[in-house]
Amino acid sequence: MSQDTPYIFDATTLTFDQLVIQNSYLKPVLVDFWAEWCAPCKVLMPLLKQIAEDYQGELLLAKVDCDAEQDIVARFGIRSLPTVVLFKDGQPVDGFTGAQPESAIRALLEPHVQMPPPAAADPLVQAQELFAEGRIADAEAVLKALLGEDNSNAAALILYARCLAERGELLEAQTVLDAVKGDEHKAALAGARAQLTFLREAANLPDVADLKTRLAKDPQDDEAAHQLAIQQLSRQQYEAALEGLLRLFIRNRSYAEGLAHKTLLQVFDLLGNDHPLVTTYRRKLFAALY
Structure with missing residues (x-):
């Protein structure tokens, strides 16, 4: 069995029941019946792969080469290519024939497959965006949580010091900057120190x-x-x-x-x-x- 990803794979007469029927009790399985000579199949397959990738494992995609797997073709009465069938709980529940636009395929899948939640944003990136928007308290809250898990994160320490400086906690900000080790964030450190310098000078x-x-x-x-x-x-x-x-x-x-x-x-x-x-x-x- 060749395999693109854990959730995109070839299915044969020998493996169909295991990979499609049994798997469909766990996750919906979209089966793409195709053949090498079928031009619309070649247009459709990359689209189906992209959709399966977007579902991040919540949808499985099985590919059946109809020239090689005549028993499966006969079993499901496949008459034209491409034919795409969605299996769920061991049964075909929906499908289509011929090339279809992406919007139509996604609409067909929507009632049957749950889109995974978006990946959580990197807390450091989130804090940087909040700081850039002037939401200093919100940025500081994100950074405190991040530093609670890893108090040696230099980039987070530098940004946290800048939050403290913006609130006027200049001594505390200096202490945090002094705790930053290494030269990896040299430019950011120089920027934070410049900010502290300007705030100190401005106060007088x-x-x-x-x-x-x-x-x-x-x-x-x-x-x-x-x-x-x-x-x-x-x-x-x-x-x-x-x-x-x-x-x-x-x-x-x-x-x-x-x-x-x-x-x-x-x-x-x-x-x-x-x-x-x-x-x-x-x-x-x-x-x-x-």
Whole structure:
């Protein structure tokens, strides 16, 4: 017996009762009666295989080569190909002849076969998506459960530290980051540390309104420009911060020993190389440098 997967297989005269009739008491079995010379059979078979794969073992697919298995053809009175019959509890319960669209086949199966539940989402991916949406408390809850099972998961620890930092728990966030071992997540770790740095700095700076007033009076106030960018970064206003830092760099690249350039690089760490803002502002920074 050749076998595609545990739930897609060939059935012969010798194995039909075991593989189809007996199995159908456990799971519905779809039987595809086909032949090598039958062009519609060749169109239909990949579709049936895909449908069986989608059911992840809740539906079995048996293939019967009618040229080789004339006894089965005679037993079930198969007159045209392709013919597809659904067996359940030892009996044929539904079927069709000729090639059919996928929607019709799925509609036929729906009353008889239960679709498996969708696979559970990776909790780390789920937490990352929640964090990106600003749902910090929800992300933190997912991460706590994940870390309860494996407290050495570096990616989860880093994201958990970022959640703590967003809530203002800066010391606790630093402690969590200090527990991360190895270099595998070097970029994410650099980003989390940059976030902590910006939040710490922002806590000791004048508020945004005061800084904007200073800049309105004196657009060349480099200190106010840099401090405003830090405040914006602490509030996740990344584009505004990057634009302000780039303008400061172009205007006075030597301000505070190249602080604007250093801060731009920290923001790139924070957002990660794949972030569209990083792509844009790396290009702008390169143009300004050269």
